[in-house]
Amino acid sequence: MLVALGANLVIAAAKTAAGLFSGSPALLSEAAHSVADSLNEVFLLLSLRRSRRAPDSDHPFGYGKERYFWSLLAAVGIFVLGGCFSFYQGIHALGGTEDESRSGYVAGLAVLLIALLAEGASLLKAVVQARRSDEGADDPALRTVLAEDSTAVIGVLFAAAGMVIHMTTGNALGEAIASMAIGALLMVVAFTLGRTAHHQLIGVSVDxxxxxxxxxxxxxxxxxxxxxxxxxxxxxxxxxxxxxxxxxxxxxxxxxxxxxxxxxxxxxxxxxxxxxxxxxxxxxxxxxxxxxxxxxxxxxxxxxxxxxxxxxx
Structure with a gap:
């Protein structure tokens, strides 16, 4: 997971730099998405370490539910940092009246292509791990990684489509829609992950x-x-x-x-x-x-x- 965190940080930095250079709202939305993913992986690393602590007098049943707590925080991070910021970018693009520059869009699309390859490889690895693991469906960390990688691949495709439409038509409406689509996707995923984590945190029976x-x-x-x-x-x-x-x-x-x-x-x-x-x-x-x-x-x-x-x- 440390390797995945490092890769996400590099991707987030590249998206941010390309987004600021090109002024693309869709690319900035994807940058926020990657930042949220990086923060969430920090939460998941904490959950893995803290949940393995041995039971003590204050917690006689152990710390297993730490995973659910940190997964809930990860869902909040996806919602706020990713979903809300992406929606803001989309609304800001809709309200803009100036003809935005497209000079850095080629570099931005190149960054998205690299991100797509990296996120796709990470998603494939997570899917293989989930299929091999008997606890894949119940592991909040693995479930969050699967959700993050899936939305990352879809988000990159949304952003690229919006940028291509902007480049070909000269109208920022495509990017605005792409940004809001990314925001809506992240909010749905965050709500689903948060509801599952909440369900498990308050106590759920076995199947x-x-x-x-x-x-x-x-x-x-x-x-x-x-x-x-x-x-x-x-x-x-x-x-x-x-x-x-x-x-x-x-x-x-x-x-x-x-x-x-x-x-x-x-x-x-x-x-x-x-x-x-x-x-x-x-x-x-x-x-x-x-x-x-x-x-x-x-x-x-x-x-x-x-x-x-x-x-x-």
Whole structure:
């Protein structure tokens, strides 16, 4: 990722220099896009380093969610630095009345061609890595890199198209539309990444297939009568919380219950290595159902006894 960061910084500097020289709003929008990508890669590097810290007394479940937090900041960076600035460039180009110079557009297009080749190679590498990785869909860092590289390739094509239209027609409208298209694209990507990071940051369960697999394993234990409740939450890419309330068959002494609990934890972790936080709550299903029914009845009685507010005439 350090190599990708260095490449992005060089591309951002080249786009900025070419954009200032040519005065192209589309090229300046792409420069802002590259600056946002560079800042986001700094965030992702921080997330990778901080999320690997070992659990401590203040964070007993570890720091796995650091990745989601920094991914959320990266999404904000894409939205503000990339999307908003690109929209500003497009609106500024629409409002301009002077005939803008096109003297530096050839150099600008050359810079965009080099950027397209670099971003395309980076995108191809990220796609291959995602296909090889079992956690590609859940890794916020890899997902952000894929989104950045994809939008970078599309953004370069938008900017080049706008510049070519400007060169051939002498009208800056094409570049204005290209700049706003880049801004809209970045805002959509930022919103999608931010929503996903927020969803994972506040706590999300594992996928239904894994959850059903854990339930099936529990029900397959001869000592378990019923699984009253099964709760899961992703603590990070390599850590998952599993909490199950189970009712055991009768006749088991305390020592046997302890042996069964230890074996179940080991079986779950052996089959799903990321399920490293497994908690079993041994309960009496009959007593639990009776208590739940009592609570529900009390809630119904409480609602029925609450007087309705009087309506004023």
């Amino acid at each position: 239904a297939e894994l959850r059903d697999g854990i339930r099936e394993l529990l029900l397959g234990q001869g000592e378990i009568d019923t699984v009253e409740e099964l709760l899961t939450m992703r603590l990070g890419l390599d850590s998952t919380l599993v909490a199950a309330r189970i009712d055991l068959v009768g006749g088991l002494d305390s020592e046997r219950v302890e042996e069964v609990s230890l074996r179940i934890r080991r079986d779950i972790h052996a089959k799903w290595p990321t399920a490293d936080r497994v908690f079993l709550d041994i309960t009496d299903a009959g007593t639990e159902r009776e208590a739940r029914t009592t609570r529900e009845r009390r809630a119904i009685d409480s609602d029925a006894s609450t007087p309705e507010p009087e309506h004023r005439q």
